[in-house]
Structure formats: C-alpha cells, structure tokens
Amino acid sequence: MLDKSVMILHTVARQPCNLGELCDVTGLPRATAHRLAVGLEVHQLVARDEAGRWIPGPTLGRLAATARDTVREAALMVLPRLQESTGESVQLYRREGADRVCIAAVEPPTGLRDTVPEGTRLPMSAGSAAKVLAAWSDPDTLRSLLADAAYSERSLAEIRRRGWAQSVAERAAGVASISAPVRDASGAVVAAVSVSGPVDRMGRRPGDRLSTDLVAAADAISARLKAPAQI
Missing domain, CATH: 1.10.10.10 (Winged helix-like DNA-binding domain superfamily/Winged helix DNA-binding domain)
Incomplete structure (x- = not known):
C-alpha cells in the first residue's frame, strides 16, 4: 500500500x-x-x-518546510519588519513546476487579512508572485507557463526592467498584491517576496505606495543569502 x-x-x-x-x-x-x-x-x-x-496537498509543503531551508530562514529574519512597515500580509513563494508554493508567511495581528498559509500551492497563471517567478524563468519553462497565463512576454520584460510586479483581483476577487525577486549568491532568482491585502486598502496601483519597502526587503533577504553566516 x-x-x-x-x-x-x-x-x-x-x-x-x-x-x-x-x-x-x-x-x-x-x-x-x-x-x-x-x-x-x-x-x-x-x-x-x-x-x-x-x-x-499542503502537508507536503509543510513537511518540506521543516527541513533546513536557507531561503526561508533568511526571509523569516526580514518578513516581520516588512509586515510592520506595510501593515499587510506578507509571503514568500517558490516555484514548483506549474505552481508556486508559499514557504513563509507573516500576517497582521489584527484586522482584515489576505491569509495564505505556509504550504499553500497556487497556480503560476496569475498574481504578482507568479509574474516575478515567471519573469526570471528559463526560456523553456517560460514558454510552458505562458500557454495558460494572464501575463505576456512583453509584460514580463517590463517587470524585469522595473524590478517588481503588481496585480489586482487576479488570484482572488478583491485582493491586490505586489512582489519582488529574491536572489541567491549566484544572482539567480530563487523566490518571490510579496505583500498582499484587500484592494480597498492596497489600491489599484499598490506599487506606487509599497514598492520601495518591498524591494528593500527583497534585497535584504538576498543579502543574507549571499552571506550565509548572517542567517
């Protein structure tokens, strides 16, 4: 059996x-x-x-998260500060095939949240984190993702130029998000850090207000991955 x-x-x-x-x-x-x-x-x-x-199922992600994961460990040193500075839910996603998996999350202590538990699997077809992970994918992976995606090669090129992605009501109605890439010591994008919350609070252009804090957090996580002794 x-x-x-x-x-x-x-x-x-x-x-x-x-x-x-x-x-x-x-x-x-x-x-x-x-x-x-x-x-x-x-x-x-x-x-x-x-x-x-x-x-x-989500148990697989939770079991995987219990093993030593330097990306997750680095993020957990930074995500609480990002949550405090933005007041919104924050997550870290990693791509696994045609899905993205939440490997770390920090929620506001009170108020309306966009709860994505650790281990949650979401499609790579939509959402700001999906766009970031797709934007820096290898060409073969990108071609397969674009077949079912709400984004295009042109929009991903803009994300690579700008350094972050945003979405409004793509993953779920009434939810907005903004995401930025996390890079390892070699410079490869290994995860996407996200801020998400209600559109009524985040606005229809969340990057206008949150991109500075978000990119700073992504850079801080990346810096820790380049200097593992600090984790």
Whole structure:
C-alpha cells in the first residue's frame, strides 16, 4: 500500500488527475486508486483543485518546510519588519513546476487579512508572485507557463526592467498584491517576496505606495543569502 500511495503522490505532482486519469497513469484498479487517494486527502497529502482533480496537498509543503531551508530562514529574519512597515500580509513563494508554493508567511495581528498559509500551492497563471517567478524563468519553462497565463512576454520584460510586479483581483476577487525577486549568491532568482491585502486598502496601483519597502526587503533577504553566516 505504501508503494502505491507514493506512486499516486508522484503522479499528481506531475499533473492534476481525476480518478480515471489516475488509474490510467498508475495502472491501479479504480477502487484501490480511489481508496488510497481519499486516504491521502484526509491527511492533506493530496487536495482537490477547482475541477475536482487531485493535486499535491499542503502537508507536503509543510513537511518540506521543516527541513533546513536557507531561503526561508533568511526571509523569516526580514518578513516581520516588512509586515510592520506595510501593515499587510506578507509571503514568500517558490516555484514548483506549474505552481508556486508559499514557504513563509507573516500576517497582521489584527484586522482584515489576505491569509495564505505556509504550504499553500497556487497556480503560476496569475498574481504578482507568479509574474516575478515567471519573469526570471528559463526560456523553456517560460514558454510552458505562458500557454495558460494572464501575463505576456512583453509584460514580463517590463517587470524585469522595473524590478517588481503588481496585480489586482487576479488570484482572488478583491485582493491586490505586489512582489519582488529574491536572489541567491549566484544572482539567480530563487523566490518571490510579496505583500498582499484587500484592494480597498492596497489600491489599484499598490506599487506606487509599497514598492520601495518591498524591494528593500527583497534585497535584504538576498543579502543574507549571499552571506550565509548572517542567517
């Protein structure tokens, strides 16, 4: 049963699957595949997308986050200050295939929030963090992402020039966000740091007010990654 469950996890990690697709790929009997997938869903090792297909669940992200993650550790030294200076929710995202995963988050202590728990998987098709992670992707990855994206090569070129991205009501109605790239010691973009909150509070051009604080936070995280002894 363990081997079959692991096979299901690998299968849904490659692409979302309904029951029929899961059986076709794994070769498992329908009853067995359903029983194991539902069991994994109970423990949040798999979840369902809007179409009812199984996808990797938030527990996988939380388990991965418990291992030493220098990017996450560096961010957690900076994100609380960013949250205080902006008054909004802040997150750190990493791209995993066609998804972005929240690997760190800090929420305001009170008031209306845009809560994205650690381990949450969101599509790379929309949202300011998705744009940042796409903008600095390799050409092959970028081509695959653009097929289903709300952004274009032209808009990503502007993001690379400006150094940050913003979105309004792309990921969820009534939510605005702004994101900037985090770079490792080699200069490669390894994550996106974001500030998000209600459009009524963030405005329809959140970059006008928040880009300075956000880019400073992204640079601070990147600086820590270039000097690991400071983490």
